[in-house]
Amino acid sequence: MREQPQTSSPAELQPLRELTQRVGSNPLLTQASTGNSSAKLDGVLWIKASGRWMADAMRDDIFIPLELAEVVTRCLEQGEDPAERYPGASLETAMHAALPHRVVLHVHCVNTIAWAVRNDAPVQLQRRLQGLRWQWIPYVASGLPLSREMERALAGCPDADVFVLGNHGLVIGGDDAKAVEDLLDEVERRLAIAPRQADASDSAALREISRDSPWDLPDDDGVHALGTDSISQAILGGGLLYPCQGIFSDSRTPELFRPIACREVGEQWRSRYCNRPFLILEGRGVVVRRSMAQAELAMISGLAQVLQRLSASAPLRYLTDSEVAGISGAVAYRYRELASRSQGDGGR
Numbered sequence: 001m002r003e004q005p006q007t008s009s010p011a012e013l014q015p016l017r018e019l020t021q022r023v024g025s026n027p028l029l030t031q032a033s034t035g036n037s038s039a040k041l042d043g044v045l046w047i048k049a050s051g052r053w054m055a056d057a058m059r060d061d062i063f064i065p066l067e068l069a070e071v072v073t074r075c076l077e078q079g080e081d082p083a084e085r086y087p088g089a090s091l092e093t094a095m096h097a098a099l100p101h102r103v104v105l106h107v108h109c110v111n112t113i114a115w116a117v118r119n120d121a122p123v124q125l126q127r128r129l130q131g132l133r134w135q136w137i138p139y140v141a142s143g144l145p146l147s148r149e150m151e152r153a154l155a156g157c158p159d160a161d162v163f164v165l166g167n168h169g170l171v172i173g174g175d176d177a178k179a180v181e182d183l184l185d186e187v188e189r190r191l192a193i194a195p196r197q198a199d200a201s202d203s204a205a206l207r208e209i210s211r212d213s214p215w216d217l218p219d220d221d222g223v224h225a226l227g228t229d230s231i232s233q234a235i236l237g238g239g240l241l242y243p244c245q246g247i248f249s250d251s252r253t254p255e256l257f258r259p260i261a262c263r264e265v266g267e268q269w270r271s272r273y274c275n276r277p278f279l280i281l282e283g284r285g286v287v288v289r290r291s292m293a294q295a296e297l298a299m300i301s302g303l304a305q306v307l308q309r310l311s312a313s314a315p316l317r318y319l320t321d322s323e324v325a326g327i328s329g330a331v332a333y334r335y336r337e338l339a340s341r342s343q344g345d346g347g348r
């Protein structure tokens with residue numbers, strides 16, 4: 001494997017860094033180290049490094065340079081995922097390299113996801129995105145499979161610059177950072193959903209549960225909606241909606257998100273749930289493990305925001321068992337690696 005040079009980013013990258021920092025600082029657009037952006041400059045693909053937070057784009061050099069032609073000929077054309085050949089590069093490097101746009105932005109925006117987890121998403125989006133050059137990409141695993149699907153969509157609609165990824169998020173391409181940001185604003189405006197108001201959490205009960213335990217109340221009060229909003233709970237009980245939930249992935253993952261009925265709280269209760277990263281307590285709210293990584297906290301905050309934007313009657317498309325099994329593999333490993341790294345970096 002050829003080592004890619006670690007150089008500081010050029011001045012031409014500044015607009016992308018500014019856009020990336022703004023987008024990364026908005027938890028409704030991206031959570032923790034998820035989301036990524038890139039620019040193609042003079043044959044070099046500047047891609048967000050794996051595990052870095054978009055919010056840090058102005059403070060740190062979070063982009064790494066890859067020879068675009070090499071990524072295309074050595075990886076995409078050979079069926080090798082560039083994220084494996086260049087372990088420092090974003091999980092979605094293949095997609096960034098495959099798209100023809102100079103600037104590409106991929107976000108996990110909660111408004112888009114709230115549409116993208118619906119069975120009727122293509123119909124709903126058609127009405128709302130009318131007039132834009134957009135494409136629907138049904139759910140497919142991140143990395144090379146996703147980039148292949150996007151290439152297929154582009155073959156049928158070569159000037160597409162908005163891609164809604166089923167059960168995943170949004171990708172926007174453009175000539176420069178400003179064009180991408182303008183288009184992002186337009187898509188966000190069209191897809192905005194007012195969040196439902198959740199009942200207040202029962203903080204006294206949550207404190208009592210947390211006493212002498214590994215758990216504590218989360219800093220973000222919005223997370224409690226996972227436990228206090230009955231519609232969110234019913235949705236959570238149905239399965240996983242998108243792969244970021246795989247950050248906690250192991251064989252028990254769907255179970256982790258199933259609310260715990262408070263009648264269960266008793267003597268055996270603590271030992272039964274003692275290894276869980278968080279507990280969603282029906283009608284009470286949420287407690288999180290004190291050692292929980294910032295990336296994991298950001299993920300459940302984003303999940304609460306998505307669920308608050310889904311109605312009880314929304315026809316949902318959960319990830320299938322085989323899709324969940326897929327994210328339990330390499331992608332989940334990567335997510336967990338990111339979670340532990342962000343913790344090691346002092347929360348970033």
Ligand SMILES: [Zn+2]
Pocket residue numbers: 034035106107108168169
């Ligand atoms: Zn993504």
